[in-house]
Amino acid sequence: MKSSLNAQTIAAAALVAALLLLPAYSSLTGNIFILTLFTRIVILALAAVSLNLIMGYGGMMSFGHAAYLGIGGYAVGILAQEGIGSGYAQFAVALAASALFALVIGALSLRTRGVYFIMITLAFAQMAYYVASGLARYGGDDGLTIYKRSDFGGLVNLSDRVQFYYLCLACLLAVVFLIWRIVNSRFGLVVQGLRSNEQRMQAIGFASKRYKLVCFVIAGTLCGLAGALLANNTDFISPAVMYWTRSGDLMVMVILGGMGTLFGPVVGAVLYLVLEELLSQLTEYWALIMGPLLLLVVLFGRGGIMGLLGRLNRG
């Protein structure tokens, strides 16, 4: 970004401002529904942002990212079921479990590349899906209702809509900031170098696999956070969260917004989910419009929304 005031920056700033002011709008108009909708959008944007770290910056096309949503969610759900209501414990377990899962599947998956990588991550996510379906004690296929949201003492009350929304938004902005720092650090530059030419980076002497694995684990852990928030938002967790079409949704959000841009996935998530909501109000058959729309974005809008805005700059 050369000039500080280009279309992309303005769009990102406007979006953040709108997200920050949303609860005020909601309480002024008494429209509670929009707050619930946007809480979900912010959480899924967080997941998309984490996916963008490996997909956009690292060039690792994971088709199993929704697995972490489930792992984070089940960490909260299972601990709540077993009587451990402390949010600190629940979120710590959610993050640790996601990191561990990412470490194991990353170490195995990174042996492959290209389409094979897409497919092996998909396979691991499907395994996680079937493990969750087999958890008879925790609802199996039907899922698990969470009767009490994570308890953070007096710090923040997750059952309060506005507080929970701001917690999710704070997590999102913190993660975007973190990714900005990562991408511009030495580590992030190495990872981006690996995306453009792995052999050359190896020849210079970088242990390519180790860098990619660390990046993969960071992204998985951050998505685990989104999973823990998502379970709190719906008071429910089921294997469906991990199904492969959910991973597809996350990929669509990232590509729609613009891969490898800082705010692209947030824009993509907002656009995708708002569009889904609007179209489904318009007609029962919303996917009939949504599907071809995605096709058109691919055919004519390279680089997603952020790519379009970037071209707008150049006139």
Add this chain to the structure above:
Amino acid sequence: MLLVVEQFLNGLQFGLLLFLLAAGLTLVFGIMDLVNLAHGSLYMMGAYFAATFVAWTGSFVLGALLALGATLLLGIVLELAALRHLYGRDHLDHVLATFGLILFFNEAVRLVWGPAGLALPLPSWLAFPVTIMPGIQYPAYRLAIIVVALLVALLLYLGVMRTRIGMLIRAGASNREMIGALGINIKLLYTLVFGLGAALAGLAGLMQAPILTVQIGMGENILILAFVVIVIGGIGSIRGAFIAAILIGLIDTLGRAFLPNLLRQILSSAAASTAAPAMSSMLIYLLMAIVLVVRPEGLFPASRR
């Protein structure tokens, strides 16, 4: 013994169906380098077309042939209208665009045929059990599926290995630019290959239709299995797809049938009956993960680029 033979045949039948799906997928993947998530939708369309045309014509064979033609046509139209513009693009663009197509097809089916599934009755002349071994009977329809799928596999093998078009297809799989440079009408070849893949998917869908319910989303589960097959077999390799499909079909079916009993011998019966369904569903993904870890390009890599 009786159960073993029956389940073995079920596994074989399922594997051969998977092969029909995976053959088209692996050709499109290997030659056009296109990741087509909408392949499962073509499978679904084949089943819906068959259910409709059989009801119209009152004849299973006629309806099936019409459905086959309709899926072929649909595949060609799809290629001409949308997918040919995606060749040479990034795999991610393919994923996004064909994901959109899945949404579209599912919704279009809901609009046209309604949300409830359809049933395609077994053709009466195949609705009887056949004695395949003394004391062992097996449904004639499932045997017919095995025979038809094997015939198609043989035709496909002869077509790809012995004909001029097949030679071009193989050449396309190993070096696309070169056969274009040699003056082959590559666009036409691509359209033909895509149509062929669509027809094979449609055939799998319409043959499976009388056994399962014809419903929205039926393509998605099996699409992932077909991807597992082509990844294990090696992308672009029909031989690999054949072997992997039979392997997956057998492992999946036999796992579901016998794993619960095996587990019951090690675990308590309550634990076994809860763990077994999840474990047998996981088996094939486990197999795929192991294959990819040991051989990152599948069992029969078609070409080294």
